[in-house]
Amino acid sequence: MSTNKNNTKANHLMIWNEIKWVPSQKQLAQFTHLQELLQEWNKKTNLTRLVDGDDFWISQVCDSLLPVLQELKYPELSHKFIDIGSGCGFPGIAIAIAMPKSNITLLDSSNKKTTFLKEVSKKIGLDSRITVITERAETAGKDPILRGHFDYAIARAVASANVVAEYLVPFLNPRGQALIYKGGWSKTELQILKKALTELNAEIKRTHKFQLPNNRGIRNIIRISSINRCPDQYPRSIGKPKKQPLGF
Numbered sequence: 001m002s003t004n005k006n007n008t009k010a011n012h013l014m015i016w017n018e019i020k021w022v023p024s025q026k027q028l029a030q031f032t033h034l035q036e037l038l039q040e041w042n043k044k045t046n047l048t049r050l051v052d053g054d055d056f057w058i059s060q061v062c063d064s065l066l067p068v069l070q071e072l073k074y075p076e077l078s079h080k081f082i083d084i085g086s087g088c089g090f091p092g093i094a095i096a097i098a099m100p101k102s103n104i105t106l107l108d109s110s111n112k113k114t115t116f117l118k119e120v121s122k123k124i125g126l127d128s129r130i131t132v133i134t135e136r137a138e139t140a141g142k143d144p145i146l147r148g149h150f151d152y153a154i155a156r157a158v159a160s161a162n163v164v165a166e167y168l169v170p171f172l173n174p175r176g177q178a179l180i181y182k183g184g185w186s187k188t189e190l191q192i193l194k195k196a197l198t199e200l201n202a203e204i205k206r207t208h209k210f211q212l213p214n215n216r217g218i219r220n221i222i223r224i225s226s227i228n229r230c231p232d233q234y235p236r237s238i239g240k241p242k243k244q245p246l247g248f
Helices: 002-019 025-042 053-072 092-098 111-123 161-170 188-197
Strands: 082-083 105-107 131-136 150-156 174-180 200-211 218-226
Touching: 025 053, 025 092, 025 111, 053 092, 053 174, 053 200, 053 218, 082 092, 082 111, 082 161, 092 111, 092 150, 105 111, 105 188, 111 131, 131 188, 150 161, 161 174, 161 188, 161 218, 174 200, 188 200
Parallel strands: 082 105, 082 150, 105 131, 150 174
Antiparallel strands: 174 218, 200 218
16 A cells, blocks of 8 residues: 555656646645546546546646646736636646636536536635636637636647637637647648638747656647737637638
């Protein structure tokens, strides 16, 4: 048992070293509680296969936080995030735990997933800072309460970058940034994204490339900022961003 505990501690240390950030005892307890709730829910409804060991700590927690290394240096700052296609809560809930002054909106079209997100937010004590919305990104992006409201709009494993950009950019306030989490990333995809962003009055601010610990793969992060107000026609109606993607 003690060997397992030592291995777990060593793994955690490796992850925090990679992120260059160390959670408080309370934050570590919240991550652990989140893992337990995921494991419990996964027995009755399939949310994600990444719930045990490194699958959770590296492929979920570390993968969620590595892209926001800069923001984690200033946890006292208050930001407004929206996580599009939040699924089982990554990266949104992980960011909510790590950045205790920030407010996070979790958006997903699946009622099953948003039911889970609401319960988890409450059980780990984050419901005062987390808002959960069951809605499609195309509809939510037209909502005057949400549109142009956020410092950060983020999405992980939702769709190709040019499609995701159309979902995210309308949510940004004038100084906001969109963060797209990608695995593989090619020059062709980059060119398509640049063309799509021209339509959205946005541009690539910078890109980061990370290697996840324990050979868990490469992660590319594309940071996007607005040049001007996003045109009112975006996002287009439900299904259209995927069926007729921008940038071609």
